[in-house]
Amino acid sequence: MTEFSVNDAELEKRFQDRVDDEQKIEPKDWMPEGYRKNLIRQISQHAHSEVIGMQPEGNWISRAPTLRRKMILLAKVQDEGGHGLYLYSAAETLGASREEMVEALHEGRAKYASIFNYPSLTWADIGTIGWLVDGAAIVNQISLQRTSYGPYSRAMIRICKEESFHQRQGYESLIALAHGSAEQKAMAQDALNRWWWPSLMMFGPHDAESAHSGQSMKWKIKRKSNDTLRQDFVDQTVPQADFLGLEIPDPDLKWNEERGHYDFGEIDWEEFQRVISGDGMCNRDRVATHKKAHDDGAWVRDALRAYEAKKANKSEAA
Amino acid sequence: MTTDQTALLQYALGEADDALILGQRLCEWCYHAPYLEEDLALANVSLDFLGRAQNFYQYAAQLDPQQRTADQLAMLRDSREFRNLLIVELPIGDFAFTMARQFLLDCFYVEFMTALQGSADPNMAGIAAKAIKESQYHLRRSHEWLLRLGDGTEESHRRMQIALDQIWGYTMEMFENSPAENELLAEGIAVDRSALKPAWDTRVNTALVEATLSRPEDGWSVRGGRDGIHTEHHGHLLSELQFLQRAYPGLEW
């Protein structure tokens, strides 16, 4: 063994000891290349999800039914953009640039939460997304507050507070529908029918099939397995659906006294694969819309740079 | 109901409609802006105008002999009943158009809301007191963008100049008092719009010079919003804005 690799192994051991000891890893600390890459992948994917998620929800801002609902929705979509910003910054502390991350999104090399490839069709979808999608995000993000990378952990703590707010607002807007007319109630049920399974898919493949899970758990990037998180989500959400008087579209769903959890049916993994690999209804639109806004804005960003450069020149000359 | 109250209702509705239609236009930028920070900033400005609209509609609702709610006033009147100025209903265009419009309006609102703060009507004055702070912030932003785009690249300069030329004819309407406003002027309730023009001219002219842009000729002007004569864009905006209330009448959301 060369001296270099001995040092490397030693560094890696020290790194793992710190992780095991629940110490946070900070940007300037030594870290294995795999840890860095894994984190950049996960954080940028998370950032893209926040940003792409603005589209299905933003789709209803102009049509929100009341002034209050319009403002709540616009502020919510704005928050999601803000989450995108914190997360891009967290990824930047690992040496990734926002330009590169956005380029990877446009070229299809970076993923985002697959649920945003489903269309938002009615007003009830907005409440349902807040309730289920933000709800699922919270379950995942609460566990990520304890992730080993400091900037990511801190971003999660900040983001989680806002997500809980979103989830309550979404649920509250569904209560209005559930207590409303027969049409409104049907609208809410239809939205639940369409968003339930994609929400369960948000937690990813079963633990046994999850490509990055083992190493991520060891490095404490991930703190709970996909299946555990999914179960947490189902357990917390079923009573909420009951309260709304809505029916979860799963004939196998029932309380298991022995396990102390709900049993639920199997996800359609073929659909999961299909949407993840690009064949969902909106995959192409989502990326194309993002890319178009980016390309259309190029002249504005150029102008901003040119103006800043002129200003800097002037203040130098002065 | 006294004539005064009718005039006051018209006055509050005009301000509400201006704020709502502009807020609705601005939120179209959400996830279409040149970069993420700007998505958020435009959403902020949009939220301010939507909030302002809600305040004015709530006041209008108190004055309304038909006892419509704020939401009913926003969502259930047709285009001919809307009293907004034409400038706010124009489509968002490119980023230069949106910012040029915003700058010209912000210059106006800073003057207008300052004056309205002194209104003899405490409700109008109260809404203005909040709005003035927002408009000062909006103006700092749109002024900065006027400079950046005017004095940025050749392309951005060209786009900004075109935008100004396209909007210019819609600015005159801002300085014309409606019959309701004329009626309320005597009691010190309404702001005399025509009196704001010199201060607006000074602000705009100074900024245009700084941004290396030229002030368009005053030759043409378009008007009609206060009489409910709108551009063809207006009906399409309403069809989106009012869709749910129209498709499912009389429900709570």
Ligand SMILES: [Fe+2]
């Ligand atoms: Fe979020």
Ligand SMILES: [Fe+2]
């Ligand atoms: Fe959220």
